[in-house]
Amino acid sequence: MTQPQKQHRHFILHKPYGYLSQFITDARKKKLLGELYPFPEGTMAIGRLDQDSEGLLLLTTDGKMSEFVRGRKVEKEYYAQVDGLITPEALARLQQGGLSIAHEKQMYQTLPCKVRALEPAPDFPERSRRVRDDRHGPTSWVAITLTEGKNRQVRKMTAAVGFPTLRLIRVRIGDIYLAEMAPGEVREVEAFALSTPTDSVLEQPV
Known part of the structure; x- marks a missing residue:
C-alpha cells in the first residue's frame, strides 16, 4: 500500500x-x-x-x-552597516571576488558578487543593543548579494577590504x-x- x-x-x-x-x-x-x-x-x-x-x-x-x-x-542579499564611509575601491574589490577569507582552518577565495552602496541608509528598527554611539565616527551601508554561504562570510569580506561590519541584516532569499x-x-x-x-x-x- x-x-x-x-x-x-x-x-x-x-x-x-x-x-x-x-x-x-x-x-x-x-x-x-x-x-x-x-x-x-x-x-x-x-x-x-x-x-x-x-x-x-x-x-x-x-x-x-x-x-x-x-x-x-x-541568491541571498544582505545589508551591512560598516565602520567608516565605504569607498568605490572597496566596493569594487568586494564585487570582483578573489578576497581571501578564513574558512574551516583554510583560506577561501570569494566569488564575484553583486555589491552596491545604500544611500540613503535603510530605515530599520533600532537594534536591541545599539551598534555604537555616533561620536565614534561615521558609518555607511552596503548591499551584498551572494550565492555562497560560508561561515560569517559577509563580515569577513567587509573586514578584508578595511570596513568591518557593525550590523548585518539579511533582507532577501531568492x-x-x-x-x-x-x-x-x-x-x-x-x-x-x-x-x-x-x-x-x-x-x-x-
Missing part, C-alpha cells in the same frame, strides 16, 4: 539580534528559535544567521527544500523579502516562492 506523502510545513522568520539559529544548544542562557514560535517537530533553519546577525530566515520540515535553498542557485516584518515575527506559508538568477554575474561557474 502506498504511503501518503508527508505534508511539510514552511515558515518565514525575521530573526532578531541575539538569537541562535537553532532549537537546541549546550550553551547556557542562549536565546533559541523555539522561544519565538511553536514550530512543529522536525523544523530546521535553512542556512544560519549568527547570533549577532538579523533578518530573513527560512525554516522548513523538508530536508530537500533546505538543501535547494542553501545551494548556489538561490524572491522572498524581509519587507515590513517586525523582529521576531513568524509567518507560515504553503511554499517558498524561489527563482534562480538568469542574467547575473552570480551565474559564473563555481
